[in-house]
Amino acid sequence: MRPCSSTIRSPAVPDAPGDDASDWGLLEPLAFGSGSCALTGDDAVLAALIAVEAALTGAWADAGLAPAWLEEIASSLSGARVDRDALRRGARAGGNPVIPLVAALRDYTDRERPGAGDWIHRGATSQDILDSALMLVASRAIVVVADRLDNLGARLADLADEHRGSLMPGRTLTQHAAPITFGAKVAGWLDGVESAIAALGRIEPPVQLAGSVGIGSSFVDLTGSPDAPAALRAGLAARLGLADPGRSWQAERSPVTRLASALATALGALGRIAADLLVLARTEVAEVAEGGAGSSSAMPQKRNPATAVLIVAAAGRSPGLLSTLFSAMASADERAAGEWHSEWQALRQLLALAVEASEASAALFAGLVVDADRMRANVDLTAGLIYSEEVFSRLTRDRGRAEATAMVASAIDGPTPFAEAVPMELSTATTLVAAATVVDAALARRAARLRKRDAS
Template identity: 50%
Template sequence: MTDWGLVDPGAADASGTDDDAVLAAMVEVERALLLVWASELDEFLEAQADALDAAALDRDVLRAGVQRDGVPVVALVPLLRAQLEAAGLAPGRLHLGATSQDVVDTALMLVAHDALAVSRSSLLDAGRRLTALAHAARQSPRIARSLARHGETSTLGVLAAGWLDGVTSAIQAIDATTFPVQFGGAVGTGAAADAAAGRPGASDDVRSELASRLGLADPGRAWHTERTPVLAVASTAATVVAALGRIAGDATFLSREEVGEVRLASAGGSSAMPHKRNPVDAVVITAAAVESSGLLQVIASAAIAGDERSAGRWHAEWAALRRLARLARSASTAAVRLVDGLEFDADRAAAILDGAGPAGARPDVEVLSAASDRIVDRATTRFTRLTGSEGTR
């Protein structure tokens, strides 16, 4: 029996991050490496690259290989060579100059890159909706809450602008993140690639072209033991989930019946209370946010690494990084649904304000109006400037 999401609402969108996606990414690394060697050695290896078929690989053999060897690539390479031999093609150039870590690290960077690209697209959609909400509610007063108590008067527009700032920061984090290729051979020296090419420094050229073919960055080095690239990607994914978790938490509280400043369109049912409508999108985003910090801790702990391939710490990264990428993608998808169906109840917010706190806590109406305009304009301008035409489509 396999995991298929029965008790995993926070990561409901597994597309692009499941085992098949990781396997396809590993095969794509091997395919691209063949094409790099075709260029480097002036050989015709395109047929070999085309013959590699991730879908046809025996999953049971790969699963057994992971249990036996601790890494998936040891079993993967013979299966791929068998595909080449079955097609009447020479398998000798497959995996040339590479090691298991090159394939696993690069494949996981591909998976994370693609997942966060999807997340970014969803964040753009959510940001557009929040921009509209902030503009529409910039002069709708509400009581702001501080340490779980009534604070001073603010506006619903300021609330939406704060949410938008988080989304913008998450997009900014994705845009600033580098997804580097890994290529260094057995212990990161690139010696095997240099020997295969017959010249010193060939491994640098192989790495650079491999990065180009895969759409990843060339870090100009091997980072076998220097794990900050993984920590940076993991931090970005956690940043996305945290920004959305703040929105989900506010939406959950403000949509409570006794508050009612927010109305949510999407709702889940209850097995025991048919009348109940649960804020399901906010709930699943919150679940992702609660989980992501622990996963980030795993990556940070593994980053101390050691040797040229860490015993156990490197292995702990795989599932944690893949999971963080999945949570970021899933939370972003849920956030679009959440904000698309979210409405402010300005009348209810005003009624709560009327009964809130001392009159002295309420600033002059003109002062508040100007402050709200300034905050909303800054947030929406920041989003639009960062995203350019993407933010206005």
């Protein structure tokens, strides 16, 4: 998945070395303008791999286990130019991209200073570097996702407050159920977004550094110090701005699944909102509309809710990716044979989808058109039947359940409109009070989180 190219190349023209003309975003519409490529594309992963190697090299110097000049070598690695085609060939031959990358970086540093290549990747294994690099990519992506969700939450909070009194049909199992307000519906969306922000906020992407079999013995052998594994891991974490887990998670993959679960929660929350909008945007419902909605290739009259459609599609892909990552937990030995490898693209795609869907959701709500009059008209569509729960509850309170059941059934089945058949005036007062309580509670929860965030 590399929807990163900004140009379309002719199939008749051979690609430049390292370019990939097979995927430039044709089937990833949400990727356009989202920044997902810059955050999660191959170039971003390659830069993260080099950053981890540079940080590990520097960590040896930080721990006083290497010559002072090594810091300069570590700093120079960001300028290393890597032949992408050679990197891809090497990744295919060795099973992962770290092996050819290390060879390239050693060649580069040896040219800078003879013998410096001995300190590149010192004591580490490929999984140390790739796991840490993907967590570095994730740490940057989830900040962007959380920020976009926070901006979306601000818009939802305003919308909930603005429409706290805008009556609309509440729908269950596709049918009119009882009245609610659009503000209360939006408050439910807001709670989902806030839950996603909280889930992402609990994620502290960790480094991985433990050598070939996960116990750090290579670092002890290289230094003669039993404290070297912990010192180097802490130094790597500090240089990368990642968490030091205090252990190896080389074969214990819960850091990956916790991250993936938080991303899937965010995508699920956004998908639920978009799915609701698709219902409300139906021609016969027409309670909301996307600003600048998409057109049809065949039907000129259509204004498709294209952004909501694509967000639902993105959310629909996340369970499969999540399943892949949870399946990878069940691996044998100290290094997995295939299960670990299956994680790479699944995790990266989850990150990209979360970046893309959060950006698209913010853009959708920036232009969302809400028709409160249409919502109110739809409440009246069934001549009062939408109030039957309220009527039944009030009659049960005053006359008992048996009599209330008979009276409501007679009113529903009789020839007279329901609103005229029942012995009471239908009122929206209870709905408005209950819905306002829901809105106020959701706004209060968001405000409390923001106060806690600002105080920290």
